[in-house]
Amino acid sequence: MSIEAYAAGIWEGEGSTAIYIGSGQNRTGLVYAVSVWQSNYVLLNWIHLNFGGGVYGRQGAGYGKESKSRKVCGEWRATGAKAYTFLITIRPYMVFRTAEVDVMIEAWEKRQDTDCLQTLIQKRKQVRQPVLVL
Numbered sequence: 001m002s003i004e005a006y007a008a009g010i011w012e013g014e015g016s017t018a019i020y021i022g023s024g025q026n027r028t029g030l031v032y033a034v035s036v037w038q039s040n041y042v043l044l045n046w047i048h049l050n051f052g053g054g055v056y057g058r059q060g061a062g063y064g065k066e067s068k069s070r071k072v073c074g075e076w077r078a079t080g081a082k083a084y085t086f087l088i089t090i091r092p093y094m095v096f097r098t099a100e101v102d103v104m105i106e107a108w109e110k111r112q113d114t115d116c117l118q119t120l121i122q123k124r125k126q127v128r129q130p131v132l133v134l
């Protein structure tokens with residue numbers, strides 16, 4: 001099995017996409033992100049080693065802090081061009097969440113076209129809905 005195929009399987013099971021307005025005083029542009037949440041930091045570091053981005057621990061709400069019912073959970077995240085490259089790389093190996101990834105890829109490629117971008121953001125919400133039910 002290839003690295004790309006394995007990463008696609010991990011992402012389809014544990015991953016997410018996001019498009020949001022950057023936070024901070026001078027951040028007004030859109031941020032494109034992909035992430036994987038996982039309690040196995042070896043796996044998160046493997047994704048980081050092969051695809052860039054960063055590995056983060058979270059505090060509060062069960063993230064980054066172990067309790068009786070939850071393990072410590074970390075996040076691998078890539079944004080911008082790294083998120084786009086990751087999605088382009090894993091897309092040929094995906095089975096279930098292809099529509100979501102196709103919208104993210106198109107949104108990145110058309111990020112300068114603000115009229116088109118609004119339509120794509122709405123389309124992303126529609127294709128994400130069935131995933132959220134699973």
